[in-house]
Amino acid sequence: MIDDNLIIETLDDLEAFLRLVENGGLGLENVTGVALATNNSNGRPFVAVLDDKHQLLLGRWVTQDVFDNGKDIVRNGPKKAH
Known part of the structure; x- marks a missing residue:
């Protein structure tokens, strides 16, 4: 299920989403x-x-920039919060 109204627009948003999932x-x-x-x-x-x-x-839609530049974040996981 993908909500059309929820779009991840930045790499920081992607990291926050991945932390939420984890x-x-x-x-x-x-x-x-x-x-x-x-x-x-x-x-x-x-x-x-x-x-x-x-x-x-x-699923969450992502911008093309997040798709192009977020592969390492998805592969390696988000940075640990300090």
Whole structure:
């Protein structure tokens, strides 16, 4: 499920979203991965929260800049808050 009204526009927003997922703040169960992807029908980029069967649990649209520059953040996880 992707909410069309929620768009991650900055790398800081992406890190905050990933921390929220890691900390269980969204109430999702069986989360095993996060990936940047593109919608097959329109090519629009999004961050996907996946379960153990690689099924989409939750998605958030991201800007092209976040998609292009956020790959390391998604791959390595957000920086730890101080």
